[in-house]
Amino acid sequence: MSLVVFLLRSSWWMVAIAVLTGFLSGGSTASLIALISRSLTQENARSLAAFAWIFGGLALVALVTSVISQMMLIQLAQQAVFQLRLSLSRQILASELAHLEKLGAPRLLATLTDDVQAVTDAVRLVPFLCIDLATVAGCLVYITWLSWQVFFLVVGVTIAALSSCGWLLRQGRQLLARAREEQDHLFQHFRTVTEGTKELKLHYWRRQAFLQEDLQPTAAAFRHYSVRGLMMFAITASWGKLIFFFAVGFVLFALPKIMTLNPQTISGYVLTFTYLMLPMDRLVSQLPTISRAGIALGKIEALGLSLATRSEVLAVPAPPNQNWQTLTLKGVAYTYQTDQDDACFVLGPIDLTLQHGEIIFIVGGNGSGKSTLAKLITGLYQPESGEIYLDGQVIDAERQEWYRQHFAVVFADFYLFDRLLGLDQTDLDAQAQLYLQRLRLDRKVKVLNGKLSTTALSQGQRKRLTLLTAYLENRPIYVFDEWAADQDPSFKDLFYTEFLPQLQKQGKTVLVVSHDDQYFHLCDRALKLNYGQIESH
Numbered sequence: 001m002s003l004v005v006f007l008l009r010s011s012w013w014m015v016a017i018a019v020l021t022g023f024l025s026g027g028s029t030a031s032l033i034a035l036i037s038r039s040l041t042q043e044n045a046r047s048l049a050a051f052a053w054i055f056g057g058l059a060l061v062a063l064v065t066s067v068i069s070q071m072m073l074i075q076l077a078q079q080a081v082f083q084l085r086l087s088l089s090r091q092i093l094a095s096e097l098a099h100l101e102k103l104g105a106p107r108l109l110a111t112l113t114d115d116v117q118a119v120t121d122a123v124r125l126v127p128f129l130c131i132d133l134a135t136v137a138g139c140l141v142y143i144t145w146l147s148w149q150v151f152f153l154v155v156g157v158t159i160a161a162l163s164s165c166g167w168l169l170r171q172g173r174q175l176l177a178r179a180r181e182e183q184d185h186l187f188q189h190f191r192t193v194t195e196g197t198k199e200l201k202l203h204y205w206r207r208q209a210f211l212q213e214d215l216q217p218t219a220a221a222f223r224h225y226s227v228r229g230l231m232m233f234a235i236t237a238s239w240g241k242l243i244f245f246f247a248v249g250f251v252l253f254a255l256p257k258i259m260t261l262n263p264q265t266i267s268g269y270v271l272t273f274t275y276l277m278l279p280m281d282r283l284v285s286q287l288p289t290i291s292r293a294g295i296a297l298g299k300i301e302a303l304g305l306s307l308a309t310r311s312e313v314l315a316v317p318a319p320p321n322q323n324w325q326t327l328t329l330k331g332v333a334y335t336y337q338t339d340q341d342d343a344c345f346v347l348g349p350i351d352l353t354l355q356h357g358e359i360i361f362i363v364g365g366n367g368s369g370k371s372t373l374a375k376l377i378t379g380l381y382q383p384e385s386g387e388i389y390l391d392g393q394v395i396d397a398e399r400q401e402w403y404r405q406h407f408a409v410v411f412a413d414f415y416l417f418d419r420l421l422g423l424d425q426t427d428l429d430a431q432a433q434l435y436l437q438r439l440r441l442d443r444k445v446k447v448l449n450g451k452l453s454t455t456a457l458s459q460g461q462r463k464r465l466t467l468l469t470a471y472l473e474n475r476p477i478y479v480f481d482e483w484a485a486d487q488d489p490s491f492k493d494l495f496y497t498e499f500l501p502q503l504q505k506q507g508k509t510v511l512v513v514s515h516d517d518q519y520f521h522l523c524d525r526a527l528k529l530n531y532g533q534i535e536s537h
């Protein structure tokens, strides 16, 4: 997708107005040059006075149309980037979790930050480039008017310049595209820097090995391709300039020898060519930015297409059915696809029925499939085969979003929001404060207008805070994935002996992924998983 198509998609009529006014501005500027050139050789005072009026009028038109064109393009460009940011984020959130996990956070982050920035950089230049293009076009028209032979010469030189620069430009673009590929790997390493800081700081040799063997080679590869790519563009710019100077020199020194040109025509050429240099220079010097934006748009489009293939049905869901009775998994299976076929993990097929109001523990060794089962039950993963039924109603793509609204979940790798988002209770702050007391966090955290005063807490405290959101969500089914793993013994006891029974009394169904075998007697049923199969109910 080119930059032009990207802008046209945003608003074709704004592009049309901007291009029209841009060309009017460029045309007026070129006419001004023609006028200046003619007035230089004009001696008649009356004609000079008329020229002065025309000059004033043209200057005004050039100025006003340039301002209109730039304002249109600035608005359009920023609107297009705004839409791009939002639509990308929406597309990511609309895509299947399994697909996003496969794409990986570094790739998504690189596109959301770097690619969008590359497009923004180029889009910022578009208004100026349009005016420059229009000015160049206007100047060419004036040259044609002065002499069509010279116009053909200029066109010929331009074609020669473009075809000779074509190879260099293609090479430059390819090299910048390879630099962009390295950027995905760089983001992977940046993630290690930010998330593995403690481990890297504690071990000098690990840090050195990471910096020298992982980060440095990737950063060096990125530098290598960027430098070579940008050099190609620099050579192109210089080569283009050389051809341009050749054309000017030819017109100035050789052309008068081939054909008779009057001094007015010559001074017209000199002035026009001299004026042309500035916009030409700007156009050429921005080529790398435009090229990078093209590559970034390609990446954005590829990601968008990839996300669209695994997009879920989006609709405002109906409220959850608080009085559901049975949740059934029939022959549900799920496979993690990996590059090595023999290493892929298969969960199921699983046949299972959950009854309303039960407390069920999901137990089993590490890697036995407990979290995977939790993701399947909550509708985050779609079964590869088999079906899920809620009160006999099959959960298909249309019902998926509604189905998910039945669950309040705290995953082992939870994310803590610093605001109580999407909750519309009128007395939210007061309710939150009550729960904070139950969670013994009322001295640490306050809630004001739905905003938590802090989330800078210990890991156990942060985990407790996730219960606050879960309680406030008031969903019919609660899922806790190893929630108690990092709680102190007394709070762990409180969780199993008080919180879970209280939820059950409120008519909630509770699924607990747990390794705490001292509390297994408290559940109604335990599901033991072994290598992706349920061993016992």
Ligand SMILES: Nc1ncnc2c1ncn2[C@@H]1O[C@H](COP(=O)(O)OP(=O)(O)OP(=O)(O)O)[C@@H](O)[C@H]1O
Pocket (backbone or CB within 6 Å): 101, 336, 337, 338, 345, 364, 365, 366, 367, 368, 369, 370, 371, 372, 373
């Ligand atoms: N994102 C993933 N991509 C590929 N394979 C995965 C992924 N997540 C998990 N697996 C595989 O699935 C298996 C089950 O993982 P799961 O997280 O469900 O286990 P678990 O029982 O919850 O383990 P634990 O008690 O350690 O949390 C693992 O053996 C792992 O190899």
